[in-house]
Amino acid sequence: MTVVKTTVDQALTVLRDKQTPIAQRQQKLRDIVSATFDFQAMSRSAMGYYWKQITPDQQQEFQKVFITFIENSYLAKINEFVSGEVKYLNAQPNGNQFSMVKTSVVMPNTGPIALDFRLLNLNGQWQIYDVLVDGISILANYRNQFNRIMSSKGYDTLIRDLKSKEASLAASMGT
């Protein structure tokens, strides 16, 4: 719970800090995000069944491409919550290794959005590996997309699509 609270509070502070130039803010956010999110676990989980079907080289390549993509996605998404007010609800531990933290974000124009975080405890450090928006797991959503591409078009198309989507995201964020 404290991990999520600290991260979110830090992130929001950085986001709302109009004094610092945007590039610096983005970099700070990037640092916060890469420290608290377990992108390795996320990339393995996003591949799901196909993780074992690809070669170790492909695994490495995929991790790199996916992590760049998902990092930028989360950064872009976080920007959307800049005017939201976050209410921390509770933490539901699931054994010693897993936990789920529930929050509710009240945005000015629409109703409250449920934002939940799934955390994983690795070597004493809690890290986020999934975010659920209104109960929808973002990781599961990507897993479905990747499974479809892997089963119908194959690994190379997936890498290519990931890279091009990442490029268009970066372009739209102005970085």
Added chain:
Amino acid sequence: MSTQGPMKEQNERTASGFVRCAIAAASLLAVVSFAGTVLAQQPATSAGSNPPASAPGAAAPENLPGENQGVYSDPLAPFNESMFTFNLKLDDWVLRPVATGYSYIAPQPVRESVNRFFDNYRVIPRFTNNLFQGHLPEAGGEVARFGINTVLGLGFFDPADTWFGLKEHPNDFGLTLRYYGVAPGPYLMLPILGPSTVTDAIGTAVDIGMNPLTYITLYTDMPWWGSTALSGGIRIIDAVNYRSLHIDQFEEADRYAVDLYGAVQDFYLQSRENRVKELKQE
């Protein structure tokens, strides 16, 4: 209309009403039997079919909670995918431009009121399905909401929520079916109506059947196509209005999705699953 006297006219009207009902029933039967064969096949979610991932790091866990979600068998994929493309094109070429134009002439508060009006109008499926699932307080709440919103809110406002804290409890027949254990069935992309499953599509048909407007030709002087035109027209206004309030929804989804079809599919199926779980806990 006819010169053979009121009795004959009454019979004609009733006959045409019955014909329409028969057609609706026949198509429902067709859908159900089709569904029966398809439901016997794989369900929409393939649970537990993922072999555990072996982690490269020694300390990393084998399986993360929630890992087996998000893999669907989608036996109707060819149909679904072409329907999805059709829906996107329809939205791009027709619905979105119309909704954008509409949003220029109708201010936001007006469109939100219209949205509330349609919400209020859809009380019957919400009420009956909450009842079917045994959620009596929610069913009663829907009746109260309808009364308060129609009288005090004139249908366009929601004093039931803002003054009395009575929240809406969305429900539909597809959820009722799932609540009682009917399998969700394969993912099915409906033309115009969007993502669904075989079970949910049956649910939608039943909910449409509960709409009193469907039967209006039985009781008035309208021609036989009157109620179809009326309910169709109302649905179109509802769709345009709703779309105008969510102008960027596809752009948003497309921004982050590597595979838009898969993203929409998973989003829909996850949210239905969540809703059923919520309902079972209420």
